[in-house]
Amino acid sequence: MNYFLFVVKAAIEDFRRNKTQTFLTSLGILIGVFAVVMLTALGLGLKQYINDQFAALGKNTIFLVPGKILSGGSFNATSALASIKFDNRDLLRLKRLKEIREISPIFSKQTTAKSEKKSEDTTIIFSSEAFFDINGFKIKKGRFFEKADIDKKAKVVVIGPKLAEKLFGSVEAALDSKVSANNINFIVIGITESKGGGGFGGPDYDNYMFSPYTTGFIFNTAKTYSRFAIKFDENYSIMDVKETIKKEFLKRYDEDSFSIIEPGDILSAVNSIFGILNMVLVAIASISLVVGGIGIMNIMFVTVSDKTKEIGVRRAIGARKKDILVQFIIESTILSILGGFLGLTLAYIGTLIVQKFFPAYIDVSSVVLALGVSSAIGIIFGVFPAKRAADLEPVEAIRYE
Amino acid sequence: MIKFKNVWKIYKLDGEIEYQALKNINLEIKEKEFVSIIGPSGSGKSTLMHLIGLLDKPTKGEILIDGKNVAKFSDDELSTLRNEFVGFVFQQFNLIPKLTVLENILLPTIYARKKLTYDPRKKALDLIKKFGLSGKEYSYPNKISGGQQQRVAILRALIMEPKLILADEPTGNLDSKTGIEIMNLLKKLNEKEGITIVVVTHEADIAAYGKRIIKIKDGEIVRN
Numbered sequence: 001m002n003y004f005l006f007v008v009k010a011a012i013e014d015f016r017r018n019k020t021q022t023f024l025t026s027l028g029i030l031i032g033v034f035a036v037v038m039l040t041a042l043g044l045g046l047k048q049y050i051n052d053q054f055a056a057l058g059k060n061t062i063f064l065v066p067g068k069i070l071s072g073g074s075f076n077a078t079s080a081l082a083s084i085k086f087d088n089r090d091l092l093r094l095k096r097l098k099e100i101r102e103i104s105p106i107f108s109k110q111t112t113a114k115s116e117k118k119s120e121d122t123t124i125i126f127s128s129e130a131f132f133d134i135n136g137f138k139i140k141k142g143r144f145f146e147k148a149d150i151d152k153k154a155k156v157v158v159i160g161p162k163l164a165e166k167l168f169g170s171v172e173a174a175l176d177s178k179v180s181a182n183n184i185n186f187i188v189i190g191i192t193e194s195k196g197g198g199g200f201g202g203p204d205y206d207n208y209m210f211s212p213y214t215t216g217f218i219f220n221t222a223k224t225y226s227r228f229a230i231k232f233d234e235n236y237s238i239m240d241v242k243e244t245i246k247k248e249f250l251k252r253y254d255e256d257s258f259s260i261i262e263p264g265d266i267l268s269a270v271n272s273i274f275g276i277l278n279m280v281l282v283a284i285a286s287i288s289l290v291v292g293g294i295g296i297m298n299i300m301f302v303t304v305s306d307k308t309k310e311i312g313v314r315r316a317i318g319a320r321k322k323d324i325l326v327q328f329i330i331e332s333t334i335l336s337i338l339g340g341f342l343g344l345t346l347a348y349i350g351t352l353i354v355q356k357f358f359p360a361y362i363d364v365s366s367v368v369l370a371l372g373v374s375s376a377i378g379i380i381f382g383v384f385p386a387k388r389a390a391d392l393e394p395v396e397a398i399r400y401e
Numbered sequence: 402m403i404k405f406k407n408v409w410k411i412y413k414l415d416g417e418i419e420y421q422a423l424k425n426i427n428l429e430i431k432e433k434e435f436v437s438i439i440g441p442s443g444s445g446k447s448t449l450m451h452l453i454g455l456l457d458k459p460t461k462g463e464i465l466i467d468g469k470n471v472a473k474f475s476d477d478e479l480s481t482l483r484n485e486f487v488g489f490v491f492q493q494f495n496l497i498p499k500l501t502v503l504e505n506i507l508l509p510t511i512y513a514r515k516k517l518t519y520d521p522r523k524k525a526l527d528l529i530k531k532f533g534l535s536g537k538e539y540s541y542p543n544k545i546s547g548g549q550q551q552r553v554a555i556l557r558a559l560i561m562e563p564k565l566i567l568a569d570e571p572t573g574n575l576d577s578k579t580g581i582e583i584m585n586l587l588k589k590l591n592e593k594e595g596i597t598i599v600v601v602t603h604e605a606d607i608a609a610y611g612k613r614i615i616k617i618k619d620g621e622i623v624r625n
Contacts, residue, residue, distance in 0.1 A: 003511045006504070015498040312494045314457060315559065318484020320477050320510040396455040398495075401446075 003323075004330070012332045013232045013336075022335065025299045028292025029339025029377065030346065035285035037347035040366045043278035045359030047271060053195075054267045060101075060313045061134050062238065063261045064094075064228040064245065068143055084257050085224035092315075093248055094228060099213040099241045102130035102231040109219050111181040113209060115167040115200050124209045126216025127229075132192075133160075134229045142190030145212050149189075155216040158190040162206040172262075179209070184212065184218060236264060236360060292339060300332045300385035312397030325390040332382025335376050340374025344349075350389060402597060403430040403453060404565065408462035410448050411619075412543045426462070432564065434535030435598045437494060448571065450601045454487055454567045455479050470571040477524075484512050487584065488558025492570035494550040495540040496557075503529070512562065521560065524606040526588040528556045533584075545589045548579035555586065556617045565597045572607055584610045 059096045066084045086105070094103050104126045125131070132144045145156050148250045157179060159167075164174035178188050186209075195205045210321040217223050232241045242260045249258055304311070311324055319327075344367060354360045402447055410423040419488060421443045430436055430453070440446040451457040452464060464471040466482065474482065488497075489508075496505045503525055519571040532552050537545055542553065549625060551571060556564050572580030584600075588610055591598045600611060608614050616624040 005512050006507075010497070010499055010504075017499065125408075125541065239491055309495065310497055313489075313491075314508070314512075316483060316489045317456065317481065317509040318561070320480040320512070323480075324510055393457075395451045398451075398456060398491075 002234045004024075007327050007330050008334065011327075011334050014331070021299070022338070024169065025296055026292075026339030026342065027373050028295040029289065029336050030292070030343040032285065032289030032292045033340045033343030033344045033352070033374055035288055036282055036342045036373075037344055037362060037366050037370050038334065038350050038360075039278065039281045039285055041347065041351045041360040041362045042358070043281075043359045044363060044366075045355075046274055047280075047305060048361065049359045050270055050274070051267065054263045060234050061263060062230050062232065062241065062245075063262040063266075064230060064249075065262075066226070066257060068072065068259055077270070079121070084253060085177040085222075086228065087222070089226050090249070091225070091228070094230065094245070094253075097248065097261050099232050099244055100230055101233050102128075102134065104130040104134055104217040105213050105225040105227075106131065106229060107213065107216060107220055107224065107226045109181075109216070110180045113163065113167060114176060114180045118167050120163060120166050120207075122181075122207055122209055123203075124157070124211055124216070126211050126213040126220070128213055129233065131229065133212065134231050135205075137195070138193040139240055140193045141171050143187070144212075144298045150214050151214040152165065153217075154212060154216055155184065156184045156211065157186040158192060158210045159188055160192055160204075160206040160208050161194050162204075162310055164188070164207065166207075179305050181209070182219065200396065202335050241330045241338060256316065274297045289377060293336070296332050296339075297385060299335075299379040300328060301388070302380055303331070304385045304389040307389070308397050308400040311392055312394055312400060315392075315394035316398055321390040324392075325386045328386030328389050330377055332385070333378030336378025336381075337371065340371050343374075346372050374381045402432045402467060404463075404465040404468075405429070405452075406465065407461040407465060408451065408452065408459045410445070410457070411460040416549070417575045420463060421620050423459075426620075428615065428622060428625065430565075430597065430599060432597055433595045435588065435599070435610065437608035437614045438486050438599065438601045438617060439532060439605065439608040439614060440617035441602065442482050443448075444617045446601050446603075446617050448479040448620075449617065450567060450569050453565075453599060454489060480512070481514055484509055485515060485561055486563055486565060488555075488563040488566045489562065490551070490554050490558050490571045492573040494542070494547070494554045494574070496550055496553055498542055501539045501541055502534065502545070505542065505553055506560055508557060509561045525556070525560060528559060529541065532556060546579075547575050548582060551575060551579075551583050551614065552586070555583070555590075558561070559590070559596075563596070565599065568600045570602055572602070572604070580607070 001125045064086070066086065091105050093102065094100055104127045106125060110121070110123055112119050119127050128150055129144060130147050137144070139159060142158070144158055145154065151158055158172065159179070161171055164171050167179060168174040168177055174188050176192055177188050177190055192205070213225075232238075245260055312339045314324060348362060351362050405426045405428045408423060408426040409421065412420045412422055414420050416566065438446050438449060450459070452459060455466075458549060465467070466486070471479070497508065500508065506525045506528065507521055510517060526538065529535060532555070534549060534552060535547060542550055545553070555566075566587065571583055571587070575583060584607060587600065588597050590596045600607065602608050614624070615622055
């Protein structure tokens, strides 16, 4: 019979007889693999989700924001805070540029929206009709606000589907109803399709309200904007458009006061932030793998001392040191892989459950990694106990009672 | 086949006090002999057996196997010799509990480095049949009687077709009737198969099966 199979069979028979001990020993690896795979799955899901969100932004879109937010693809939080605000002069400046087709000036306000029955904390985004197109919104019921609403400073809102349900019970009931914010009454003229989001996945647009920016000046007497979303003519390259806007704005501001961002920039910045966050979490979770490995090493030392007599017998009938070494390394590796496999199974179940609320994916590389890492742990942490077993003097081992 | 020349085995207790387990042993075991080594506990007979079985090395003196000095062998070479040349039978049978009867008998063959001239599994099954263990092939050791376990141990010792079987108190854990059966079996192996048998015991009636009796006391051979 093949030596390897013989040893594996014996090890499995051993584990079968000590189910509880085997399970508890591999529990550390189980938890470690579960945590690592699960976090990786969540990280992947999140990344996918963010990418999908940006894909919805459409082509030929750039953003103009105050401050130097992005430098070299990473996020610069300090300059995002201390910065200028845009105003109507900037808006006019942009409107004059031939490269630009649509501009959506944006500012927002935290508020409490009240229907006749209920009130909900929400955010109103004040913008132009271009906002919906640029951000890839779709209407579910009613309509978006239009240029005419902007010119009239109409007190109308488009609201997200979740907020509609919270305030009015249903999307249908929300349409044409009244909603007030800071004692100003608005008419709900439309409800958007769900965009998902919230939590880590970007703005929770499903719980937002959207209103013409001219109307929003009631709350914003200085008439300033926190950013511009711009759709440019596709006949111009993104580089040219950025250059033109930059030149125009440098007439008024210095270079560090504003940033022109393409969705790709934001995407890579967000991806790098979440990439780092995910790596940190996975690194922390990996500690439990090491702890699990130490647990296996501990039990293997106990096993070696329990099996001293057996080792003596095996040596007496012809096992070399090498054979004993391999036997114990195989045992610890099986233990570890067993834990890895159970952890993976649990992570798979966990992912199925999480997918109901949040995107999460287990990819092939994390499966390979989980099983690879757990077998590596079995081998690494098995070596010391196995070495001790192999180095036992045959005569000492056989005398051992 | 085996020759001891002025062999001493000295243990150091607590680093300082010396304990002489074997003192100046000279003996020879020839091929196809049936030798009993008898002595009370603490006489050094177990130490002697471990030396014959190549599990241990002498402190002083030489042990020659077919004329070759054991001290010159590497650990791997000694393992190979134990595998091919010696078959062990122990007082507590020392079967591996998680292996079946068949697997226990086959165990030495998985450590074999030489190419076997026979199919080990077939040979093991033949032996099982020949030694009246049919039906127990796939039983685990704790499910069979002591006498059966010792027979399994003897088959494990036989599977590699060794020249020497070394039995350490083979009847010590058996009732007298079963003990006699086991001793007759060893006797038959010696007479029919020509296998050299060395039995270590403290019981005179067990030692009496030997054609030569070596008496050992306080680490010295007192009668040969």
